[in-house]
Amino acid sequence: MTDATANHAPEARTRSSLLEQDERTRRRNASEKRFRTYGAVAICLAIAALVMLLTSVLGNGTSAFFQTYAKIEVTLDPEVLDPKGNRDPAEMSKVTTIGYGNLMKKAFPASLQAAGVSTEGIDDKEVGAMLSKEAPAQLRNRVLANPDMLGETIQFWALANGRIDGYLKGRVSMASAERDGNVSPEQLQLADRMRASDMLEKRFNWDFITFPDASELRPEAAGLGVAIVGSAYMMLIVLFLALPIGVAASIYLEEFAPQNRLTDLIEVNISNLAAVPSIVFGILGLAVFINYAGLPASAPIVGGLVLTLMTLPTIIISTRAALKAVPPSIRDAALGVGASKMQSVFHHVLPLALPGILTGTILGLAQALGETAPLLLIGMVAFVRDYPSWPVDGFFEPASALPVQVYNFTTRGDPAFVERASGAIIVLLIFLLCMNLLAIYLRRKFERRW
Amino acid sequence: MNTAKFTVSAIAMIAASATAAAARDNVQTAGSSTVLPYATIVAEAFGENFDFPTPVVESGGSGAGRKKLCEGVGENTIDVANSSSRIKQSDIDLCASNGVTEIMEVRIGYDGIVFASDIDGADFAFTPADWFNALAKDIVVDGEVKANDNATWADVNADLPAQELLAFIPGTKHGTREVFDEKVILAGCEESGAMEVFAEQNGGDEDKAEDMCTALRTDGVSVDIDGDYTETLARIDANKNAIGVFGLSFYENNMDKLKVATMSGVTPSTESIASGEYPVSRPLYFYVKNAHLDVIPGLQEYIEFFVSDDIAGPNGPLADYGLVSDPELAATQEMVANRTPMGPLE
Numbered sequence: 001m002t003d004a005t006a007n008h009a010p011e012a013r014t015r016s017s018l019l020e021q022d023e024r025t026r027r028r029n030a031s032e033k034r035f036r037t038y039g040a041v042a043i044c045l046a047i048a049a050l051v052m053l054l055t056s057v058l059g060n061g062t063s064a065f066f067q068t069y070a071k072i073e074v075t076l077d078p079e080v081l082d083p084k085g086n087r088d089p090a091e092m093s094k095v096t097t098i099g100y101g102n103l104m105k106k107a108f109p110a111s112l113q114a115a116g117v118s119t120e121g122i123d124d125k126e127v128g129a130m131l132s133k134e135a136p137a138q139l140r141n142r143v144l145a146n147p148d149m150l151g152e153t154i155q156f157w158a159l160a161n162g163r164i165d166g167y168l169k170g171r172v173s174m175a176s177a178e179r180d181g182n183v184s185p186e187q188l189q190l191a192d193r194m195r196a197s198d199m200l201e202k203r204f205n206w207d208f209i210t211f212p213d214a215s216e217l218r219p220e221a222a223g224l225g226v227a228i229v230g231s232a233y234m235m236l237i238v239l240f241l242a243l244p245i246g247v248a249a250s251i252y253l254e255e256f257a258p259q260n261r262l263t264d265l266i267e268v269n270i271s272n273l274a275a276v277p278s279i280v281f282g283i284l285g286l287a288v289f290i291n292y293a294g295l296p297a298s299a300p301i302v303g304g305l306v307l308t309l310m311t312l313p314t315i316i317i318s319t320r321a322a323l324k325a326v327p328p329s330i331r332d333a334a335l336g337v338g339a340s341k342m343q344s345v346f347h348h349v350l351p352l353a354l355p356g357i358l359t360g361t362i363l364g365l366a367q368a369l370g371e372t373a374p375l376l377l378i379g380m381v382a383f384v385r386d387y388p389s390w391p392v393d394g395f396f397e398p399a400s401a402l403p404v405q406v407y408n409f410t411t412r413g414d415p416a417f418v419e420r421a422s423g424a425i426i427v428l429l430i431f432l433l434c435m436n437l438l439a440i441y442l443r444r445k446f447e448r449r450w
Numbered sequence: 451m452n453t454a455k456f457t458v459s460a461i462a463m464i465a466a467s468a469t470a471a472a473a474r475d476n477v478q479t480a481g482s483s484t485v486l487p488y489a490t491i492v493a494e495a496f497g498e499n500f501d502f503p504t505p506v507v508e509s510g511g512s513g514a515g516r517k518k519l520c521e522g523v524g525e526n527t528i529d530v531a532n533s534s535s536r537i538k539q540s541d542i543d544l545c546a547s548n549g550v551t552e553i554m555e556v557r558i559g560y561d562g563i564v565f566a567s568d569i570d571g572a573d574f575a576f577t578p579a580d581w582f583n584a585l586a587k588d589i590v591v592d593g594e595v596k597a598n599d600n601a602t603w604a605d606v607n608a609d610l611p612a613q614e615l616l617a618f619i620p621g622t623k624h625g626t627r628e629v630f631d632e633k634v635i636l637a638g639c640e641e642s643g644a645m646e647v648f649a650e651q652n653g654g655d656e657d658k659a660e661d662m663c664t665a666l667r668t669d670g671v672s673v674d675i676d677g678d679y680t681e682t683l684a685r686i687d688a689n690k691n692a693i694g695v696f697g698l699s700f701y702e703n704n705m706d707k708l709k710v711a712t713m714s715g716v717t718p719s720t721e722s723i724a725s726g727e728y729p730v731s732r733p734l735y736f737y738v739k740n741a742h743l744d745v746i747p748g749l750q751e752y753i754e755f756f757v758s759d760d761i762a763g764p765n766g767p768l769a770d771y772g773l774v775s776d777p778e779l780a781a782t783q784e785m786v787a788n789r790t791p792m793g794p795l796e
Contacts, residue, residue, distance in 0.1 A: 093499075093501075096495075096499045096760070097495065097498055097499055098760055133767070137498045140498070141498075172706075176706035177706075179569065179705055179706045180705045180706040181702055181705045182702070182703065182705070214494060215487065215490040215491040215493070215494040216487040216490065216491065216703075216771060217491050217494075217767055217770065217771055218494075290526050291521075291526070294524075294525075294526050295526070296474055296525070296526060297478065297526060297528070298478065298506050298508070376510075379478070379480070379506075379508050381508060381509070381510075382480075382506050382507060382508040382509075383486070383489075383490045383493060383506065383507040383508075384504070384506050385493065385494060385497050385504035386476070386497065386503045386504045397476075398476060398478075398506045410680060411483065411509070411677075411678040411680055412487070412680070413487065413679060413680070413697075413699065413700040413703040413704065414703050415703070415704065415707075
């Protein structure tokens with residue numbers, strides 16, 4: 001009996017050998033394998049979503065970086081452009097872009113015929129309509145800047161109309177032109193002929209980065225210039241306010257403040273603020289900064305202040321985490337050799353926490369860069385065409401912001417704005433990518449291990 | 451130490467700059483997203499032809515724009531509110547309570563509201579009564595009020611194609627919805643005779659009858675779109691059976707994707723709206739705070755430029771974009787030149 005039981009136990013043990021897995025081990029292994037598959041599927045789904053987003057944005061948006069231009073020869077008739085004949089820019093500015101537009105509309109068919117491009121079967125008005133409405137404005141600025149040009153015949157590349165541009169990009173086809181009241185198949189055929197004789201060409205579009213927004217009549221001239229400047233100004237303000245305030249607050253809370261109910265309360269509130277919907281900060285900004293403090297609406301200063309409030313909790317939380325991660329032995333050692341509390345913090349703890357602080361700050365800035373909702377209430381979701389001047393004055397002048405520009409483009413009726421919205425998203429993504437790369441670089445550079 | 455210095459200097463910077471906030475030298479406008487494209491076209495042309503800065507144009511809706519206008523007098527309030535519906539007494543009262551007493555009402559022209567479906571779909575010829583019978587919650591059949599259970603357009607009117615009923619209409623925050631309710635649903639309610647039956651049922655109370663007319667189905671046939679026309683277009687793209695409500699100018703920019711329906715036999719166009727044949731149109735306005743006229747540089751010039759013949763006239767850029775120009779533009783120009791504030795609402 002005793003022998004039997006004694007023999008039985010070792011037998012059971014040998015069954016669970018390393019070579020032969022028992023039921024339980026197999027189950028554990030299977031569940032581990034399952035978990036790995038779940039993980040891989042999750043990653044694949046995330047990658048698929050990213051690829052879908054990028055292909056749709058890149059597919060729609062890359063064409064925004066190219067633009068169609070048409071060659072035109074214009075004789076700057078002094079009788080039309082300077083009726084008084086005194087070459088005074090102030091007098092000449094009485095001739096509006098409508099006058100310049102008429103001049104170009106007449107000159108364009110003529111310069112086509114001169115280049116041997118037949119304009120048969122299409123009237124001069126329709127030929128003139130193939131140019132952008134922005135072109136006369138550009139010509140006018142050139143003439144006003146240099147009145148001596150009057151009387152000369154100049155040749156230049158003018159922006160082509162958005163529909164013609166769409167034809168070269170494949171957005172407009174002969175079939176769609178049949179049904180479209182804004183462009184005719186004859187105009188597209190003429191565009192083909194112009195292309196054959198190098199009067200029409202597609203080039204890289206720097207204007208998309210430098211030009212301000214444009215109205216719905218000239219989508220071909222719409223750019224991101226003012227939005228980029230506005231976003232840059234706001235980021236400057238956020239950086240210069242949120243970083244020092246956030247770091248000072250977290251150093252105090254983490255290193256100096258006593259642990260009591262008050263600091264607990266503050267801590268809970270900071271964590272809460274981090275989760276408050278951003279529109280709430282917009283409401284606050286409208287009430288405090290515009291209505292009470294009297295700061296101007298649509299200005300980067302108000303946007304920057306609102307985004308600062310929004311970013312502060314993120315910075316404080318990440319800075320506190322970074323400070324907490326510095327081993328207490330560092331502080332103890334500093335205090336032990338006679339450093340004051342402040343010296344131990346600023347000479348030893350803060351430099352070690354720097355990578356974490358910088359990462360948190362840059363991620364906070366990136367979040368602020370992509371924010372639209374709070375800007376809606378403070379008047380930055382607007383059509384702004386004038387560049388703000390240099391800081392500090394520029395902070396108080398109207399500007400737009402990149403995510404706002406994306407939103408504005410998507411609400412426009414002309415289909416040409418679809419590519420511009422995606423193009424703006426590409427620019428925004430490039431900015432975000434650069435900021436994240438910077439965060440990674442800084443973290444690598446300053447990282448210490450102990 | 452550095453941190454402390456940073457903080458102090460940053461706070462000093464704000465304090466210094468807040469007091470140095472210079473007088474605003476650009477015109478600020480806000481309001482209707484229907485008027486927005488016109489306002490941006492004018493702002494753009496104004497900026498390039500005058501020495502004043504380009505006006506800033508915000509959207510946000512007619513009601514929101516008027517509220518902002520009425521927030522008070524001063525540089526941190528807007529100068530002009532764009533509106534696709536007429537100002538309300540409540541707005542005027544709000545204005546008055548905030549010290550905004552003189553407001554100028556400027557009518558810039560007319561805008562048509564069109565009904566359009568996917569370009570490859572069937573042709574539609576509507577009457578307001580068709581829309582009432584398709585979308586109203588309760589309809590009248592053989593003199594009896596009953597819940598609307600029409601499923602296809604052919605159920606509504608045998609002359610229409612047997613296509614499933616689905617309409618994308620502007621949400622209630624849009625000024626366009628008011629016009630839709632008034633000129634299509636209410637008109638259809640009267641036209642089909644349902645109004646009388648409703649009034650009878652309510653003991654002759656016409657207000658209640660009107661409310662019954664404009665109560666729309668909630669079973670998914672009528673879908674409110676709170677976004678812009680681009681959203682309506684995207685929804686139609688996804689659902690080819692649907693009919694959407696658009697502004698004329700939006701339709702004219704997307705004629706290769708949309709097919710427009712006639713209303714009471716009239717095809718919408720700038721001509722048919724100007725002549726008054728096409729029934730669903732409305733005036734567009736902007737409202738100017740007179741107290742700002744001599745304070746904000748360029749404001750008077752901007753509004754005069756807006757209503758000038760070159761811009762708002764029948765051959766101007768606004769008409770190119772789909773605005774139906776106002777036959778009484780000359781009177782408006784005179785009123786703007788004289789800065790005549792609007793009188794009480796009739």
